[in-house]
Amino acid sequence: MSSLRALLIVLLLLASGLWLGMLDQKVAAQQTHDPAPMEVTTDTPEYCVYLQDRLHTLEVAAVAPPPHEVTDLSAEGRRMCNHGQTRGGIMRLRRALLILRHDDPPASR
Incomplete structure (x- = not known):
C-alpha cells in the first residue's frame, strides 16, 4: 500500500x-x-495634477477654443480632484483629454 x-x-x-x-x-x-x-496610472492627487497640466497645455496650444463639453468636464474634474474625489476627477479629466484630442485636426497634434 x-x-x-x-x-x-x-x-x-x-x-x-x-x-x-x-x-x-x-x-x-x-x-x-x-x-x-x-503605462501604469494611479488614482492619486498627483495624477490629477498631471492630467490638469496636460489639458491646460493642449487648450493653450489649440487654434480654436475648446468645445463646451471639454470645458465643463475639465472644470468638474478639477473641482472633484480638489475636493478629494480623485477617481471621479480623473475620469472626467481623461474624458476631456480624449474629446480635445479627437477634436483637433491632425496637423496640430
Missing part, C-alpha cells in the same frame, strides 16, 4: 512539474509578443 502511495506522489509531482513548465513557457511567449510596456 505504501508503494502505491509513493507512486501516486511521484506521479503527482511529475504532473505538477510539467504543468508549471508549460505555464512558464506560456508566460514567456506572451511577454515576447507584447509590443510595449503598459
Whole structure:
C-alpha cells in the first residue's frame, strides 16, 4: 500500500512539474509578443495634477477654443480632484483629454 502511495506522489509531482513548465513557457511567449510596456496610472492627487497640466497645455496650444463639453468636464474634474474625489476627477479629466484630442485636426497634434 505504501508503494502505491509513493507512486501516486511521484506521479503527482511529475504532473505538477510539467504543468508549471508549460505555464512558464506560456508566460514567456506572451511577454515576447507584447509590443510595449503598459503605462501604469494611479488614482492619486498627483495624477490629477498631471492630467490638469496636460489639458491646460493642449487648450493653450489649440487654434480654436475648446468645445463646451471639454470645458465643463475639465472644470468638474478639477473641482472633484480638489475636493478629494480623485477617481471621479480623473475620469472626467481623461474624458476631456480624449474629446480635445479627437477634436483637433491632425496637423496640430
